[in-house]
Amino acid sequence: MSRPPLIVVFVAVLVIALGELGGATLSQLRPATARWAAARIVANPAAHGLSGSAEYDDEVRERTVFAVEAGLSFFHTHAEGMGLVLFFASTLVASAVHDGRARTALYALLTAGALFPLGYLAYALAVLEIGRDAGVELAERWVLTPLGVAAIVGLLGLAVAVARRPPGAENV
Numbered sequence: 701m702s703r704p705p706l707i708v709v710f711v712a713v714l715v716i717a718l719g720e721l722g723g724a725t726l727s728q729l730r731p732a733t734a735r736w737a738a739a740r741i742v743a744n745p746a747a748h749g750l751s752g753s754a755e756y757d758d759e760v761r762e763r764t765v766f767a768v769e770a771g772l773s774f775f776h777t778h779a780e781g782m783g784l785v786l787f788f789a790s791t792l793v794a795s796a797v798h799d800g801r802a803r804t805a806l807y808a809l810l811t812a813g814a815l816f817p818l819g820y821l822a823y824a825l826a827v828l829e830i831g832r833d834a835g836v837e838l839a840e841r842w843v844l845t846p847l848g849v850a851a852i853v854g855l856l857g858l859a860v861a862v863a864r865r866p867p868g869a870e871n872v
Contacts, residue, residue: 704790712787715814719779737768740828747831771824779817786814797861813851819844
């Protein structure tokens with residue numbers, strides 16, 4: 701059995717470790733994270749549409765802090781999963797795909813796809829800096845969608861490459 705390039709393995713382990721860090725942030729630092737997010741919202745009132753009305757502003761602040769926490773939560777769970785997907789899929793690429801160009805393309809797509817969870821981190825930060833709706837749109841359009849497409853195309857490419865292997869190639 702062959703192994704994937706060390707950089708691919710490194711990215712897989714790094715993504716898993718970052719996911720664990722996100723989980724620790726959620727569990728141990730939730731009050732501090734909520735305070736920091738609330739302070740960023742107050743520091744950037746125009747982006748969040750704060751009106752000066754305590755009742756309205758409290759609701760906006762709560763929804764935005766919730767969006768930040770949701771982004772961190774999605775980051776945590778997706779990072780742990782995508783790190784493992786990269787590790788196992790790249791091992792399968794190393795073992796089953798013999799065409800060098802196809803193997804390189806699959807490594808690139810799968811590695812980019814494993815970075816998909818960083819889109820949720822971008823989501824959490826963008827929500828704070830440019831507002832909830834604009835932040836979600838930015839993260840979805842420029843980070844989550846391209847990296848998610850890379851992951852899907854990489855996995856589909858791997859499935860096609862494995863399905864097209866000639867009979868008896870599994871013993872090579």
